[in-house]
Amino acid sequence: xxxxxxxxxxxxxxxxxxxxxxxxxxxxxxxxxxLQTLAILAKQVGLTLPAGFDGQQxxxxxxxxxxxxxxxxxxxxxxxxxxxxMQGLFRNALADPGLIGISSGASLAAVFTIVAGAKLFSxxxxxxxLYTLSIATFAGALITMLVVYRLSRISGRxxxxxxxLVGIAVNALASALTGFFTYNANDAQLRSIIxxxxxxxxxATWTNVLGLLPFTLxxxxxxxxxxxxxxxxxxxxxxxxxxxxxxxxxxxxxxVLTALCVGASVAxxxxxxxxxxxxxxxxxxxxxxxxxxxxxxxxxxxxxLLISADLVCRTTFxxxxxxxxxxxxxVGAPFFLYILIRDRKTARLAQ
Amino acid sequence: xxQLKDISYRIGNRVILDNVSFTAQPGEVLAVLGANGAGxxxxxxxxxxxxxxxxxxxxxxxRTLGSWKQRELAQCTAVLQQQxxxxxxxxxxxxxxxxxYPHFKNTPAALDHTIVKSALRKAGIEKxxxxxxxxxxxxxxQRVHLARVFAQVWTxxxxxxxxLLMDEPGNNLDISHxxxxxxxxxxxxxxxxxxxxxxxxxxxxxQYADRVLLLHxxxxxxxxxxxxxxxEENLSRAYDFPMTVHYSDSFEYPIILxxxxxxxxxx
Numbered sequence: 001x002x003x004x005x006x007x008x009x010x011x012x013x014x015x016x017x018x019x020x021x022x023x024x025x026x027x028x029x030x031x032x033x034x035l036q037t038l039a040i041l042a043k044q045v046g047l048t049l050p051a052g053f054d055g056q057q058x059x060x061x062x063x064x065x066x067x068x069x070x071x072x073x074x075x076x077x078x079x080x081x082x083x084x085x086m087q088g089l090f091r092n093a094l095a096d097p098g099l100i101g102i103s104s105g106a107s108l109a110a111v112f113t114i115v116a117g118a119k120l121f122s123x124x125x126x127x128x129x130l131y132t133l134s135i136a137t138f139a140g141a142l143i144t145m146l147v148v149y150r151l152s153r154i155s156g157r158x159x160x161x162x163x164x165l166v167g168i169a170v171n172a173l174a175s176a177l178t179g180f181f182t183y184n185a186n187d188a189q190l191r192s193i194i195x196x197x198x199x200x201x202x203x204a205t206w207t208n209v210l211g212l213l214p215f216t217l218x219x220x221x222x223x224x225x226x227x228x229x230x231x232x233x234x235x236x237x238x239x240x241x242x243x244x245x246x247x248x249x250x251x252x253x254x255x256v257l258t259a260l261c262v263g264a265s266v267a268x269x270x271x272x273x274x275x276x277x278x279x280x281x282x283x284x285x286x287x288x289x290x291x292x293x294x295x296x297x298x299x300x301x302x303x304x305l306l307i308s309a310d311l312v313c314r315t316t317f318x319x320x321x322x323x324x325x326x327x328x329x330x331v332g333a334p335f336f337l338y339i340l341i342r343d344r345k346t347a348r349l350a351q
Numbered sequence: 352x353x354q355l356k357d358i359s360y361r362i363g364n365r366v367i368l369d370n371v372s373f374t375a376q377p378g379e380v381l382a383v384l385g386a387n388g389a390g391x392x393x394x395x396x397x398x399x400x401x402x403x404x405x406x407x408x409x410x411x412x413x414r415t416l417g418s419w420k421q422r423e424l425a426q427c428t429a430v431l432q433q434q435x436x437x438x439x440x441x442x443x444x445x446x447x448x449x450x451x452y453p454h455f456k457n458t459p460a461a462l463d464h465t466i467v468k469s470a471l472r473k474a475g476i477e478k479x480x481x482x483x484x485x486x487x488x489x490x491x492x493q494r495v496h497l498a499r500v501f502a503q504v505w506t507x508x509x510x511x512x513x514x515l516l517m518d519e520p521g522n523n524l525d526i527s528h529x530x531x532x533x534x535x536x537x538x539x540x541x542x543x544x545x546x547x548x549x550x551x552x553x554x555x556x557x558q559y560a561d562r563v564l565l566l567h568x569x570x571x572x573x574x575x576x577x578x579x580x581x582x583e584e585n586l587s588r589a590y591d592f593p594m595t596v597h598y599s600d601s602f603e604y605p606i607i608l609x610x611x612x613x614x615x616x617x618x
Contacts, residue, residue: 227457228457231441231449231452232449232452234438234439234441235435235436235446236436238401238430238432239430239432239435241421242425242428242429242430243425243449243453243503244422244423244424244425244452244453245421246421288440288441288442288445289439289440289441290441290445292457
């Protein structure tokens with residue numbers, strides 16, 4: 001099954017990540033060559049590289065492009081790792097924060113906070129406002145996750161069809177309530193609501209990066225430490241227990257960290273669906289299902305995907321930008337169908 | 352030593368186990384026998400702490416279950432289930448390595464790799480080591496799990512006695528492999544370890560068990576040596592079916608046969 005060695009795959013992803021980074025920060029109204037990018041970055045730490053650049057390039061890179069790419073890396077990596085961990089936890093490849101309504105729950109909390117809490121939080125400084133929003137979206141994500149988890153567990157096992165149906169219900173409820181708030185919103189609020197429901201990295205600033213850092217780095221570095229329990233869970237909860245794994249603790253950590261990073265991502269960039277579904281799947285096809293390799297490589301691949309998707313969004317109809325949620329859904333939804341069809345085939349073969 | 356004292360278990364008002372006690376000594380294979388629904392699997396789950404009994408106490412190695420840390424207990428106690436469902440395409444070697452999970456933190460040590468190799472060989476599946484688990488037959492899959500549980504309790508470590516609980520270890524296996532599994536269990540027990548196995552095949556129990564616990568409707572009908580417990584009277588009652596124990600000079604062990612009454616055959 002291990003058609004590609006894990007190491008080759010890891011090296012390839014790191015190379016891709018560097019290429020995507022250089023391409024993305026260099027592309028746009030102001031072009032910046034890869035060498036110039038390196039020179040500008042080197043200048044920040046006091047080094048001089050033999051590549052000339054002007055002040056406009058420097059400020060575009062440092063103030064606009066760089067925070068945007070960093071946000072893409074943080075969100076892409078953490079969503080992919082959370083998706084992979086959730087699939088391990090639920091023992092099903094279709095578990096994705098977007099599909100089962102967690103992103104909608106977070107986005108609903110965001111919209112509610114924007115419309116209802118506009119006056120309440122406006123005196124706060126930028127980072128604190130962002131943290132408030134992050135906490136609200138985190139609460140929205142966590143509550144939704146717990147509801148979905150409780151409802152889809154029937155006598156100790158998560159029934160995947162129930163879970164997806166609960167996801168449909170949560171998505172419908174969230175979109176109705178979001179619609180209600182949209183209807184009552186003023187123009188400025190309306191724009192930010194559209195931004196939240198379709199997703200965009202357009203507003204990325206260094207403040208956003210600060211707001212995201214703790215909530216996205218935690219899942220990226222902590223979840224891979226749960227590889228053993230996640231692998232053992234593939235043999236069922238009882239066997240995981242026989243192997244001495246603390247599955248209850250692993251479950252709690254996956255649920256809380258997923259809610260954290262989905263909440264924080266939604267607060268900064270709105271709903272970006274399907275990353276957590278598509279990336280772990282591709283990585284699993286390449287290197288197999290062992291979570292020890294799957295989780296870190298998914299983080300890398302998620303970062304590459306989101307940088308590239310964002311690049312497509314802002315260059316296709318330049319100077320106007322397409323919401324990134326559209327791109328990830330355009331790629332992700334057919335992929336979801338493909339998994340369903342493939343699983344149908346194997347199910348038929350098994351009979 | 353595994354001790355169960357006055358174990359009772361109920362689901363609602365239905366009594367599943369009623370005041371069952373037994374002791375499994377190091378060095379012996381204890382076979383748990385009984386008809387469907389006699390409470391065998393429940394008893395095994397209570398022994399490992401998966402289910403909490405309504406009354407009674409379980410002790411492994413002289414310590415109550417509650418006083419063991421999960422990981423510590425897993426280092427010396429392995430469970431082979433009747434059926435283990437795995438739907439992810441893990442390579443066989445990796446599934447067997449899961450048996451070593453209680454022993455290493457994040458990365459397997461050289462010893463773990465060696466043990467996995469030996470366990471694969473012992474279960475006769477070293478050729479399958481790099482195959483995808485999902486592509487194996489049911490019998491091959493069962494042997495992968497056999498290798499996994501043996502890998503789990505391969506070395507004595509901090510606890511001298513190791514414990515192996517098996518729920519129908521011959522499930523899905525052909526006759527020669529059934530004997531192979533029980534031979535492995537017997538050798539493992541003979542090294543000073545404790546084996547408790549639920550068996551369906553009474554003749555296997557006669558040949559491999561050192562002691563037998565015969566359950567009937569949640570209660571212990573009889574326990575003792577196989578020869579003493581597995582007589583026609585006990586068996587007919589336990590299985591609610593007429594049974595014959597056939598003694599023959601050409602075999603080392605008596606042969607147990609269901610003596611099908613003619614009325615049942617003709618209808």
